[in-house]
Amino acid sequence: MKVTWTYDRGDHRDNHETDVTESAALETLLAEIHQAGEPVVVTILSDTADDPDDLPPGLQVGLGHPTHAFAVHIADDGGYLHDRSVEAPARGIRFDFGGVPTEYPAEHLRLRPGTAIRVAGTFLATGGDPPHVPAVSG
Template sequence: MKVTWTYDRGDHRDNHEVELTDPDALEALLREIQQAGEPVALTIFSDTNDDPDDLPPGIQIGLGHPTHAFAVHIADDGGYLNDPTAETPPAGLQFDFGGVPTEYPAEHLQLRPETAIQLAVTFLKTGGEPPHLTTVTE
């Protein structure tokens, strides 16, 4: 699967793209990004679309904040995954999305970074099956 993310560096965008098939390698990469402490949105997908402006089916996760993350399944029937046991932040938080600081509303950030990492790893292990929180918390 392809993993892409971009940081806003003020005078330029720091673009990253890697192809990964090993779940352990993906987990190591995501943990490194989380530890860096720079909130960023990562997109993980297998198929590309003909339309470059349309996100291909996949999963997008927000990592880099010490206590909050997000995960959204990118599909016609997709949506944000929230953990009712995770604390919702008092306000929205910014994550770099494509090198653009983007605010995500608090209600979409009801996920711990560890859970977002596990959702992404499971997404890769299953070959892109729709992510479910029960897969991670069982």
Template structure:
């Protein structure tokens, strides 16, 4: 999955990236502006990629959308006590605690690993009951 990626967030925002460092830089800018869900897909292929929730100081959400994907979570991390709202396509959307059992740092690591190898990193589990 390495190469060129397209990022989508908010009502109509897009960016291009050619490396995971570029993706991190775009995600940093988005997170600084608020809590957003960002789709990251290979340029020209919107059917496989990741969705990441950024902008919350302690939690994130990651959805890998391919045949073997699912929501990423850290089994040792307890559920957040309440839903977390992210802007998804210009609409405030609540994500339940079961979907935010990943730290921002591990969420970033997960998407970097997936986008370059096609697999989630070993300590991260995927809940395929989406």
């Protein structure tokens, strides 16, 4: 799967793209991105689209905030994943999305970073099956 993320560096955008085929490698990469401490949206695409204006099926995860993250399944029947045991933060959090600082509403930020990383690893391991929050969160 193709993995992309971009940081806004003021005078330029810092673009990253890589192909990952193993879930352990994806989880390691996402943990490194998260540990950098710069909130960013990572897009994981399961295949390429014929139309460059269409986003192919995939998963986006927001990482880099110390306590809150998000995961959204990109599909016709997709949506944000939530862990009911995680309280939403007091307010939205800004993540770099394609190099554009973007505010994500608090109600979409009901995952812990470790959970979002595991969801992404499972998404890759299953070949892009619809993701779900694991029974044990972290």
